[in-house]
Amino acid sequence: MGVRFSLGALRLAYARSVQAQFSKRLFSLSAGTIINSFNNMNFFNILEILILFVLFIWFVFFIIQAYNIVFRGYAPFVSTKRKHLKNIFDNANIKDGQTIYELGCGRAGFLQFARKNFPASKLVGFEYAFFPYFIAKIQNWIKKSNLDIKKKNIFKIDLSEADTVYCYLNEDMMKKLKPKFLSELKPGSQVISLEFKIPDMEAEKIINKKIYLYKF
Ligand SMILES: C[S@@+](CC[C@H](N)C(=O)[O-])C[C@H]1O[C@@H](n2cnc3c(N)ncnc32)[C@H](O)[C@@H]1O
Secondary structure (H helix, E strand, C coil): CHHHHHHHHHHHHHHHHHHHHHHHHHHHHHHHHHHHHHHCCCHHHHHHHHHHHHHHHHHHHHHHHHHHHHHHCCCCCCCCCHHHHHHHHHHCCCCCCCEEEEECCCCCHHHHHHHHHCCCCEEEEECCCHHHHHHHHHHHHHCCCCCEEECCCHHHCCCCCCCEEEECCCHHHHHHHHHHHHHHCCCCCEEEEECCCCCCCCCCEEECCCEEEEEC
16 A cells, blocks of 8 residues: 555656656747747848738728728828818918817827917817827827827817817718817817818808818
8 A cells, every 4th residue: 555655656756747847848949949030030030020010000900990980980090181281270260379179180280280380379189099199199209299199089078178179080070079069169269170061050261162160
């Protein structure tokens, strides 16, 4: 009985030590393989991995955008052209010191343009999608600008502080935003919309048949 027990214990101890040695070897082998493959990498391998990584991020962004466009009716990520920005700032009654909001700001091109002419203004951008929000933040940091970029859904923000609101969205979103504009915007404030009208509301000014200015 005693011999049988000690034989069993011996077998168990042997099995454990073999298992420990095996896992140790397996770990050092896989760690070695990873380190070796990093050592053997040249500039082009690293470039390939970086390109694949960027493509993967674009793909994820594309899928999320497609979902939001198709199922939630949100506007896609397209930036306002510089010529339109110039037209808006030449024609709209925007003054330094105003609080200016860009709804669905993307890279916040409108606010970056405003920053140059209105240093005393409070410039706030709202963007729900991570990728454009991230780009806007990076650009803000590089240009050392004072834009306040918030990662928020524009249907869940309060507009009561804004003097000027800029939108480049879509027809459906302008329709849904209309009651929000009417109930939250203060008297004297303005909404500037590129391409898309506020339905059943007369624009105070239309610039180049594309830019609609509304007074509240
Ligand atoms: C046509 S782009 C305009 C970008 C920028 N305003 C410009 O003019 O260059 C519309 C932007 O609105 C964002 N967007 C769409 N729906 C939104 C929502 N509900 N809340 C916040 N941002 C939204 C999109 O991600 C996209 O970046």
